[in-house]
Amino acid sequence: MKKRLQILIFVFSLLIGVGSVAQEKRVTKADTEYNEYSFSPAIDIYKKVLDKGYVSADLLKNLGNSYYFNADYKQASDVYKRLIDDYGKEVGAEYFFRYAQTLKSLGDYEGSNAIMTKFSEITDNDARASGFKEEKNYIEDIKKNSGRYTVKPFKFNTSYTEFAPSFYKEGLLFSSDRDTGNLARYRHTWNSKDFLDLYDTNDSIVNKLGKEVNTRLHESTSVTTKDGKTLYFTRNNFKNGKYVKDEKGVIRLKIFKATFVDSTNVWSNLEELSINSDSYSVAHPALSADEKRLYFASDMPGSLGASDIFRVNINEDGTYSTPENLGSNINTEARETFPFVTNEGVLYMSSDGHPGLGGLDVFATNVADGKLNGSVVNVGEPVNSKMDDFTFIFNSETKKGYFASNREEGKGADDIYSFIENEPLLLDCHQAVTGTVRDKISNEVLVGAAVKIIDENNTEISSAITDSSGAYAIDLDCNQGNFVRAVMEGYVPAEEYLGKSDGKAKIIDFYLERDKVSGGYGDDLAKLLQLSTIYFNFDKYNIRKDSEIEVQKVIAAMEKYPSLKIKVNSHTDSRGKDSYNLWLSQKRAQATVDYMISKGISKDRLQGQGYGETKLINKCSNGVKCSGKEHELNRRSEFIILE
Incomplete structure (x- = not known):
């Protein structure tokens, strides 16, 4: 990328002289800032070069990405539009996707769908493209799930940044830059440089965790065991008090573990998890209900997108199994991050790869009993918005939870919001089908008739037998199409097809015809x-x-x-x-x-x-x-x- 820019600038210098040398230096400096994910300085420099009339596809890519990862979707949208209008044949499909995301964040769903259609046309085997084709009415589907939560701002929000809430004893842990004044605008990138610290609150006072956990570096997303004795949290990669960069100059994230000692009232025995690496990030820990599995986000080899959700088993001796990618049903070619798992095994996460309202949206799927192929459901408004919504946690017993968002009405760069769930989220879609089976001619009920659920592969899924009143009741998976078939000895089978649905109960009455009909010239x-x-x-x-x-x-x-x-x-x-x-x-x-x-x-x-x-x-x-x-x-x- 840098070499291409230098070649372009060298050509310009033949025409306009030494003035371009200064622009070359500016672009080179911007590239350096960009490659280190220091987006704000990069934006300033790229803008100055662009204002001077020097433009290239790479410059627009980097400027658009700087705005995009800085959550400035309006500016990102303008730059991506220019990039695609002027260099559409040179840019990869990912820039069409990001442009569509910015339009969605601005509320232009029609424009976003138009760009996503183009994205789908130029991609092969991309889950985001296939998902868009299958769910073009996703906005209506999201609306069906909306309105189930009552949301209000967290009482301890400030004009700085508060995000990453996690349950801790009778209160919360959360991350904030309130003591440093640095806005953590890059939390979604893998090497956030702002100095965030962890705080706890019991609903009356906010305390900063001790220096054993908080350092001059960046500490953010966390989770504790139910007894409050073990803490997992995210921190910048560093050794001997200094940042450690990978071969690309990126400062990665790692998960650390600490133990609370009652006698000293401090966190101690700080250790780095063995699943970490200097070459990729491991971040945003979450625990299963039995605390035998650790879920996290990573861009390690084998990831499908910018970041995926993984999990490991926590062995009895404290070691960890080989990381397991949760697969293409959950992960996409974009960003899946900030996992949380309820006591019932429902995984909540943030993603901009699954169909959403814009930016990062919160999604849910059932991973109980090792299941990874269930429906991935957008939790809808008002938790999700046109901006980034993330670090969602939920107590399924009290029906209360928290999440963070950078929506415009907030006090700071990011704010925490509390919510109450008024209606349950339907994940694995079950539809109740009831009715009666009768003789078509006499209208008499047929006792002992079999009613079967047959899927679109002609596989029998389940069956029920009519009772003494000819009635039956059966459930089916309404995330797929099914045939409901009635069968009775001496009668011609009858069936009705039910496509994907919202799960509302259905009544199907069958009137079966005898398999021998006489009249006219005879039976045969x-x-x-x-x-x-x-x-x-x-x-x-x-x-x-x-x-x-x-x-x-x-x-x-x-x-x-x-x-x-x-x-x-x-x-x-x-x-x-x-x-x-x-x-x-x-x-x-x-x-x-x-x-x-x-x-x-x-x-x-x-x-x-x-x-x-x-x-x-x-x-x-x-x-x-x-x-x-x-x-x-x-x-x-x-x-x-x-x-």
Whole structure:
């Protein structure tokens, strides 16, 4: 990057002389400040160079990023717009994403969606792009979750910075720069240089933790064990009282551990966790309810984005297991950070990779029992806003919690807010489905009918049996599409498809049709017309060429008798899963009906029903060895006269 800028400036110097030398020095100095994540000085220098008329893609990238990571989204948006307008073909997809994020933070959701559409078009296998495509109505989804919290400012906020609350005894620990006067505007970057310290409060007074924990360096996010004896917290990487930089000149973050000694009333036995590194950051500790797992944020090798959520097991001897990345369902190519885990195993975190309102939003997902594939839910307003919302903690018993935000109405750069949860957040989406199953003709209730939940892969998930009143009750996962199917011996199965939903209860009443219908010319039109059996190839549902002529005979009969209505019954052999065969037979029935409709038969004169392997015409049931010809006899369609 630096070399490209120097080449550009050298070309300019041939045209305008020595004036560009000063600009080169300014850009070089700005690059140095930028590479060290010292954004405020970098902004000043880049602006001066830009005001002089010297511009490049790299300069705009660095200036836009300086504003972006400094949470100045208005300025960042203006710079990113110019970058994409002038150098759109040169910049990577990440700058489209950040531009979309700034627009979202400014409340321009339409503009943000337009840029995200472009972002999606130029990225491959990016979770943020696929998530955007799947959840284009995410603002409406967020609104559904909004309004569940009552929020008010923390009583100890100042004109400085307060953030990173954590539960401690009867009160809180939190991080602040109130004694240094330095605004911690870079808390979301990996090498914050402002001198933050840890404080505790019991709702009446604020105390600064002792020098054993607080140093002239930066201490922030923390968590303690329930007994208040062990403290984990984040601090700048340093040795022998000096900052330690990695090979890129970045000062990383590390997690430290301390023990409280009652006899001396101080924190002691300070030690650095073994999962730390001088090459990447490990920060923002959180403990599971049983305190046997430590969750944290890191950009260590194997991370999917700028920072991911990881966890380790805390062994009985005090050592730690190999860090486990929580995976692509939770982590994205952007920032996931500031984890917190409730007693019920709900993980709260901040992210700008999942669909949100702007900046960092707070999200929740269920990680109980090792589960990592549950829905990731935006907790909605008023916790989330157009700005950055982070360090969320929650007591699920009292329904009270805290979080931090840099929203405009705050006193300082960041402020802590308390909240009360008035309605629970629905994570794993469960939908209750109830109803009755009845005979379609007599309206009598059917006792002992099976109601099954079949997912979109035709896998049976669960089932229920109707009681003495023909009623059933069953739950399904409303985060995915499902078929609700009613089955009864002697009746044709019926089903209804339910797509993804908000989980509201659903009533589905089934009226089943008997599987034998008499009337007209008799039950079987095939016998009347002396048709050959309509066969299908193994595992296929398209009409075979040798069967088309037989279907044409049925079509001819229906053309001759306009009042004739028929039902196509299709069957499979016994090979394969029963549920799959039922699906395949339905496809065969529908293929036959569709073929007849394509030849001019009105669809209101046709019905189709699949029976799977439930009506075999020979001995070839499950486990019975049969020849291919014997199995073929069961892969057939029949025609039943309805009228």
